[in-house]
Amino acid sequence: MSELLSLSNIRAGYGESVVLQDLSLVVREGEMVCLIGANGAGKTTTTRVLTGLLKPWGGQVAFAGTPIDKVAAHHRVELGVSLAPEGRQVFPNLTVDENLLLGSYSRRARPQRKRTLADVYELFPILASRRMQKAGLMSGGEQQMLAIARALMARPKLLVLDEPSLGLAPKIIVDVYRAIVQTAEQGVSILFVEQNVRAALSIAHRGYVLANGRIAFAGSAAELRNSKLVQESFLAPRRTHQGSAPIKAAPIGTQREGGFA
Amino acid sequence: MRPELFLRWAGFVLAVAVLAVPFIGSPSLADLTFRTCTLAIIAISWNMMAGAGLISLGHSGFWGVGSYVAILCANHFGIPFLPSLLFGMLGGAMIGAGLALITGRLRGIYFAVATLAMSEGLRVMAVMLPDLTGGAQGAYLDSALFPGALAVNIAAGCGAVLAACFSWYVSRTRYHYAFRAMRANERASQMLGIHPMLYRVSIVIVSGAMASYAGAVSVWYGGYLDPGVAFNLHITLMAQIAPILGGIYTLAGPILGTLAAAGLGEVTRQWLGHVEGVSLLVFGMTLAICVLYLPKGIQGGIDRLFRSVVKAPLADDSTPTRTTR
Amino acid sequence: MNLLPQFLIDSILLGGLYTLMAIGFALAFGVTRIINFAHGEFIMLGAYAAFWLFTGWGLDPLVVMPAVIVLGFACGWLLFKAFIERVLAAPNINQILLTFAIGLVIQHIAVILWSGDSRSTTPEYALKALTIGDAFIPYGRLVGCGVAVLLVAMLIAWLKWTEDGRAVRAVAQNSDAATLMGINVKGIYALSFALSSALGVATGVVVSFIITVTPFMGFPMLVKAVAIVIVAGMGSIVGMVVGAFVLAFAETGFAYYVTEGSGWAEGVAFVLITAILIIRPYGLFGDAEA
Numbered sequence A: 001m002s003e004l005l006s007l008s009n010i011r012a013g014y015g016e017s018v019v020l021q022d023l024s025l026v027v028r029e030g031e032m033v034c035l036i037g038a039n040g041a042g043k044t045t046t047t048r049v050l051t052g053l054l055k056p057w058g059g060q061v062a063f064a065g066t067p068i069d070k071v072a073a074h075h076r077v078e079l080g081v082s083l084a085p086e087g088r089q090v091f092p093n094l095t096v097d098e099n100l101l102l103g104s105y106s107r108r109a110r111p112q113r114k115r116t117l118a119d120v121y122e123l124f125p126i127l128a129s130r131r132m133q134k135a136g137l138m139s140g141g142e143q144q145m146l147a148i149a150r151a152l153m154a155r156p157k158l159l160v161l162d163e164p165s166l167g168l169a170p171k172i173i174v175d176v177y178r179a180i181v182q183t184a185e186q187g188v189s190i191l192f193v194e195q196n197v198r199a200a201l202s203i204a205h206r207g208y209v210l211a212n213g214r215i216a217f218a219g220s221a222a223e224l225r226n227s228k229l230v231q232e233s234f235l236a237p238r239r240t241h242q243g244s245a246p247i248k249a250a251p252i253g254t255q256r257e258g259g260f261a
Numbered sequence B: 001m002r003p004e005l006f007l008r009w010a011g012f013v014l015a016v017a018v019l020a021v022p023f024i025g026s027p028s029l030a031d032l033t034f035r036t037c038t039l040a041i042i043a044i045s046w047n048m049m050a051g052a053g054l055i056s057l058g059h060s061g062f063w064g065v066g067s068y069v070a071i072l073c074a075n076h077f078g079i080p081f082l083p084s085l086l087f088g089m090l091g092g093a094m095i096g097a098g099l100a101l102i103t104g105r106l107r108g109i110y111f112a113v114a115t116l117a118m119s120e121g122l123r124v125m126a127v128m129l130p131d132l133t134g135g136a137q138g139a140y141l142d143s144a145l146f147p148g149a150l151a152v153n154i155a156a157g158c159g160a161v162l163a164a165c166f167s168w169y170v171s172r173t174r175y176h177y178a179f180r181a182m183r184a185n186e187r188a189s190q191m192l193g194i195h196p197m198l199y200r201v202s203i204v205i206v207s208g209a210m211a212s213y214a215g216a217v218s219v220w221y222g223g224y225l226d227p228g229v230a231f232n233l234h235i236t237l238m239a240q241i242a243p244i245l246g247g248i249y250t251l252a253g254p255i256l257g258t259l260a261a262a263g264l265g266e267v268t269r270q271w272l273g274h275v276e277g278v279s280l281l282v283f284g285m286t287l288a289i290c291v292l293y294l295p296k297g298i299q300g301g302i303d304r305l306f307r308s309v310v311k312a313p314l315a316d317d318s319t320p321t322r323t324t325r
Numbered sequence C: 001m002n003l004l005p006q007f008l009i010d011s012i013l014l015g016g017l018y019t020l021m022a023i024g025f026a027l028a029f030g031v032t033r034i035i036n037f038a039h040g041e042f043i044m045l046g047a048y049a050a051f052w053l054f055t056g057w058g059l060d061p062l063v064v065m066p067a068v069i070v071l072g073f074a075c076g077w078l079l080f081k082a083f084i085e086r087v088l089a090a091p092n093i094n095q096i097l098l099t100f101a102i103g104l105v106i107q108h109i110a111v112i113l114w115s116g117d118s119r120s121t122t123p124e125y126a127l128k129a130l131t132i133g134d135a136f137i138p139y140g141r142l143v144g145c146g147v148a149v150l151l152v153a154m155l156i157a158w159l160k161w162t163e164d165g166r167a168v169r170a171v172a173q174n175s176d177a178a179t180l181m182g183i184n185v186k187g188i189y190a191l192s193f194a195l196s197s198a199l200g201v202a203t204g205v206v207v208s209f210i211i212t213v214t215p216f217m218g219f220p221m222l223v224k225a226v227a228i229v230i231v232a233g234m235g236s237i238v239g240m241v242v243g244a245f246v247l248a249f250a251e252t253g254f255a256y257y258v259t260e261g262s263g264w265a266e267g268v269a270f271v272l273i274t275a276i277l278i279i280r281p282y283g284l285f286g287d288a289e290a
Helices: A042-049 A073-079 A096-103 A110-125 A140-152 A170-185 A197-204 A221-226 A228-233 B003-024 B027-051 B061-078 B079-101 B106-128 B149-174 B172-185 B186-191 B196-222 B233-246 B253-272 B278-293 B297-308 C003-030 C037-059 C061-082 C092-114 C139-161 C163-173 C175-180 C183-206 C218-232 C237-257 C261-279
Strands: A004-012 A017-028 A032-037 A058-062 A081-084 A159-163 A190-194 A206-211 A214-220 C129-130 C137-140
Touching: A004 A042, A004 A190, A004 B278, A017 A042, A017 A058, A017 A190, A017 A214, A017 B278, A032 A042, A032 A170, A032 A197, A042 A081, A042 A159, A042 A190, A073 A081, A073 A228, A073 C175, A081 A140, A096 A110, A096 A140, A110 A140, A110 B186, A110 C092, A140 A159, A140 A170, A170 A190, A170 A197, A190 A197, A197 A221, A197 B027, A197 C163, A206 A221, A206 A228, A214 A221, A214 A228, A221 C237, B003 B149, B027 B061, B027 B149, B027 B172, B027 B196, B027 B233, B061 B106, B061 B233, B061 B253, B079 B106, B079 B149, B079 C175, B079 C261, B106 B186, B106 C092, B106 C218, B106 C261, B149 B172, B149 B196, B149 C003, B149 C261, B172 C261, B233 B253, B233 B278, B233 B297, B233 C092, B253 B278, B278 C092, C003 C037, C003 C137, C003 C139, C003 C163, C003 C218, C003 C237, C037 C061, C037 C092, C037 C183, C037 C218, C061 C183, C092 C218, C129 C139, C129 C183, C137 C139, C139 C183, C139 C237, C163 C175, C163 C183, C218 C237, C218 C261, C237 C261
Parallel strands: A032 A190, A032 A206, A081 A159, A159 A190
Antiparallel strands: A004 A017, A004 A058, A206 A214, C129 C137
C-alpha cells in the first residue's frame, strides 16, 4: 500500500497560540485511519492544514508523494482530497441537491456528476427523499450525511471527516459510520478525526492519538484500544453494573478482520 | 528626552499657541486656527467613539444639532453666547443617548448605517420644519447677541484644548481599558464585568456633546445656518480623516491628523481652490491612501521612528472587530 | 379624483426601479460582506455614460446599455482587484472608510469633469405617456421599470441555474465550505463585485431618463439601497424585492397623502432603517447572524 497522505512535523496555530507543535502522520491507500484527541487538542486544526484552509508555520504536507504546501486550498480538491468539515457546514439556504451539485464543482468531478449523484443518493437514501429541502432545515444526522455525500461528490481518493459523530444520537452514529465503511469499501481511503474514541476505533485500521500538539501514540486500532493512554484518557472506566457503558458503535464492526454486521 | 515627555511638552506649547492666536494673530491666522480647533474637537470626538468600536458615519448630525440648538437659543429665546453653547452640547448629548439606546448592541456596519440614518434624517427634518429652523432657506443668527470675534475664537480654542485634555484624562482611567475591550469584543467584555450598554451610552453622549459644541461655536462664527451647511457630509468626512491620518485610536493621533489635514486643506485651497470639487477629491484620496497604506497614520510613523513605542495609552495593536463568517 | 390608481401605478413602477438599485448593492454585500459605499457613484457613472452617449451621438440609452454594462463590469472588477481586495480581511472600519473614500473620489472627479449642473437624457419615449382611465403612466418610467425587472430576472436566473451562480450563492453562505468545493472564493468576490457594479451602472442608465443626473445623485440612492437591504435582511432575494416595494410604496404614499409629503419622502428611508434596527435588526427575512 503506497502512502497517500503524509503530514510531516507540522507546526501550526492561530495568532499567537500554537496548537500543533510537531505533528506527523501518514495515511496509506485503502486504509481507514483515525486521529483521536480531546476537545481543543488540534484535530480540526489538522484538517484545516491538510485542506489548505490554514497555512502551517512549519512542516510539510504531501499527497500521493508530492508536496502540496504550495497548492491553494481550492485546488486541493482537484488532487483528490475532500473534507466533510467540522460542524457539517452545509450551505443552509441551498437545497440538498444544490449542495451535492456544488460538491462536484471541481473539474475532476464535474464530468461524472450524474453518475456520482446517483451513487450518492443510493448510499444515503434519506438524502434522496429530501432532495429539494433546504439543507439548513434538516436534522443534525441528515446534515452529516449530506456533508459526507457532498464530499464524496468530488470523487476523492482520500475522504477526510472531521468529527462525524459530534452531536448525533447513537442510532444516527451507527448509520453514519455504516456509510463511512461502505465508502471505504469502494476504494476511498479515509482519515477521520474523532472525540468519540469507541466509535472511531470500531472501524479504523490504525489510529493516532493527538495530545499537546503532538502524536502521543500511534498504532493499530487494537493497540490503541489496549493502550494505557487511551484507556485512561478516553475510555471511561467501566462501572460495576453492566449495561451502563457509554456509546457503543460496535454494531458496525469491531476489527476490520472480523467483517461487520 | 523620552518620547512621552516630549509629546506632553509639545502639547502644552501647542495649547498655549492656540489660545494666544486670537489675541495676537492676524485675522487670517485666527480664521485658520478657528477652523483647525473645531476640526480638532470633532476629530477627538470621533476618535473616542471609534476607540470603543463604534464607527460613526453621522458626525455631521451632532454638529448640525449643536448648530441648530445654538441658533434657536439665540433667535427664539434670546439666550447669549456661552449658555447657548451649553445647550448645544446638551442637544448633542441627548441625540447621542437616543442613538446609543436605539442601536442597542449593534456593532460595526449596522451601527455605522444607523449613524448615517440619524444624521440624514435630522437633515431632512431641518429642511421640512421651516418654522423652527428656517427650512432650506436657512436662518441668520441674531447679530444683536454676537459676543465679538475674540470671544468666539477663544471659545473654539478652549474647546479644543479641553477636548484634548479630556481624552487624555479618559485614557488614564480604567474606562480606557473598558473601551478597548468593547472594541475588540463586546460580548467578551461583558464577561469582564463591563456593562457594555452603560459604557456605550456614556461614550456616545460625551462624543456627541463634543461634536455639538463644535457645531454650536461654528454657527456663532459663521452667523448663518441652513441644513446643507449644518449637516454637511464634509464634516463627517473630516471627522474621520483627521484621526485616521494622525493615527486612529491614539491620543495624539486626532491632533496630529487635524494639523496635517488643515495644512493639506490650506495647500489645496491656495493652489487649486478655484476648481470646484478638488479639495474633497484630495481628501477622499488621502483617506483611501491612509486606509490602504498607512493604517496607523502619522502616529504610527512616529512610533516607528522612535523605535520604542510611544506609550500614548490609547495606542495598541489589537485588531478591532472584523467581519467573520 | 381618486388618487389610488395613480398611487398604485407610481409605487409599482418605482418599486421595480428600486429592486434593480438594491439588488446590485445587495449582491456585493451579501457575498463579500463589505458595504460598498461607492455603489451610488456607479449608478451616477452609468447615468452620465448614458447622457454623454445620448447628447454626443444621439444614441438611445437602452441601446447603449449592454455596452455600458460591460464597461461597468470591467471597472468594478478593476476597482475590486486594485483596492477592495486588500481590505477583505481588514477590520470593518477600514472597509467602510475605503469604499466611502472611493465613492467620494469618484463623485468629485465627476464634479470636476462635468460640473454640478443637472442633466438628463430625453429619448422619445421618455416624453410620452399612456393614459388609462384616471391613471397617467409615463412611458419613461414604464420602460425603466420593465428593463429593471428584466435585468433582475436575468440575475436571479443566473444565480439559481448556472454553475457560477450557484458558486456565488455558496460563497455568500459559507466561504470556507465553498473553498472546500474547489471554488476560488477570491475570484467569486471579484465576480460579485463586478456584477454589482454592472447592475449599478445599469440602474444609472435606466434612471437617466427618469430623474435628474448630477454628480451627487448617487448618495441618496445608496441610502435607499442600504435601507432596502436592511429591511429585507441578508440572504433573501424575495425579501429584497419586498423591501424595495415597501420603500417605494412608503415614499409614494407620503408624496401623495401627506401635505408637503414629497419633502418628507426623502426621510422615509431613514425612518425605515431606524425602525428595523430597533425592531428586528436582522431584517424581516434575514437569518440572524452570530
